[in-house]
Amino acid sequence: MEHSHYISTDVLTLETLQEIISEHKTLALSEEAKINIQQCRDYLDRKMASNETPIYGINTGFGSLCNVKISNEHLSQLQENLVKSHACGTGEEVPQEIVKLMLLLKIQSLSYGHSGVQLQTVERLVDFYNHDILPVIYTQGSLGASGDLAPLAHLSLPLLGEGEVYCDGFRQPAKKVLEKMGWQPIVLQSKEGLALLNGTQFMSAYGCFILLKAMKYSYLADVIAAVSLEGFDGRIEPFNELIHYVRPHKGQIVTANRMTELLEGSQLISRHKEHVQDPYSFRCIPQVHGASKDTIEYVKKVFKTEINSVTDNPNIFKNEDLIISGGNFHGQPLAMALDFLSIGLSELGSISERRTYQLISGLRGLPAFLVDNPGLNSGFMIPQYTAASIASQNKQLATPASVDSIVSSNGQEDHVSMGANAATKCLKIMENLERILAIELMNASQALEYRRPLQSSEFLESFVKSYREEVPLVTEDRILHYDIENSVAFLESFAIDLEE
Secondary structure (H helix, E strand, C coil), X not given: CCCEEEECCCCCCHHHHHHHHHCCCEEXXXXXXXXXXXXXXXXXXXXXXXXXXXCCCCCECCHHHCCCECCHHHHHHHHHHHHHHCCCCEEEECCHHHHHHHHHHHHHHHCCCCCCCCHHHHHHHHHHHHCCCEECCEEECCCCCCCCHHHHHHHHHHHHXXXXXXXXXXXXXXXXXXXXXXXXXXXXXXXXXXXHHCCCHHHHHHHHHHHHHHHHHHHHHHHHHHHHHHHCCCCCHHHCHHHHHCCCCHXXXXXXXXXXXXXXXXXHHHCCCCCCCCCHHHHCHHHHHXXXXXXXXXXXXXXXXXXXXXXXXXXXXXXXXEEECCCCCCCHHHHHHHHHHHHHHHHHHHHHHHHHHHHCCCCCCCCHHHCCCECCECCCHHHHHHHHHHHHHHHHHCCCCCCCCCCEHHHCECCCCCHHHHHHHHHHHHHHHHHHHHHHHHHHHHHHHCCCCCCCCHHHHHHHHHHHCCCCCCCCCCCHHHHHHHHHHHHHHCCCCCCC
């Protein structure tokens, strides 16, 4: 039976998000959330009835038009105009898994009772989530500073019966879907459009989606590196815990321990070695992979804080009888964290490609390009080119977005985070990393065959055996594009416990 996740003030973690997604849970507002939303709305209605002074975004224009007072009979029209006029997204469509996360995170943020939305507005967003009615949103258009205005406008249009959604597997007008479901469009009240459009849910959803993948592929990077080490006939000493306890970065220690565990019981690792040292791409796996792990951990903390926050503007504090206009929609914390994550993921790809290069170089008794009859066969010569081109693209994409800013809204919004650009390129880096690691696994598993009859550890042999069911050994040249795609699919299907 389908079960629900209750939106409440309980701390939302990435692990909970993963559980909601993987178990296909529906959402429901807790009683606490309903009361928070309703009491805040009631307070705002009372305030508007008894107050003639301008309150930013509630009875004024927006951005640099903040000094234009709007009469009470036009407040609903003001909010609807806001949503329509801000739907200026363009470019590629946001992946549907990320749109669904945007809905969840917007619901969470509105449920704290500091945003002034109607309860029915939030309940309609819950309905969209539960019925897989996913607004069509575009990747380009947000400066990541007044929140993610354009993407969140596209997220909000279907509430009004405007824009387009994916429903039942195809793209269609939101109006048609609302009619089919028997739902009336929401009539936005004062402040609501601003509550929907101000917020960091585009950046946050991207960040959470990437982090869930990053945690998995950080683990897989270690596993694949261990297969490479075995194929390269590498040494175990660099993973000795004594080294790491005298430089005790957490990620470094975790990586060294994991490598030791992965290699436990291996005949290959325990045999006598002719060479005294390994190249850095093998010897420094704990230091390099570990630094990326520490990066991921830092970014996780930033996003955990963000997804448990109120990020629209102005914020309503009914107990204090205050409506305060500030800047909680500014994406700077996320922009910088996403840029840092981009660097961490890019480096995992960079060192992976170097291990691939070492494996095909004809060193330590391995044939050139890991194939019999090199010359007649090119073997694994060209997948390394592919990995190199992707690793290089990642380095280009890892240039920070957060150091950039362009003035908008007649100078009122004079410093922006560019966090949305940081988010979309970080996702590209994550997808690229999957492919670089897939290519390393192709090479590593091939190199391992040249070490037979010696066996690696039970775990690594089992991992490679599962992989071999998808990608057979290469004995003579064939079209390796298919092997790369099947290797990527193998890694995508590989499930891990995020508590690892």
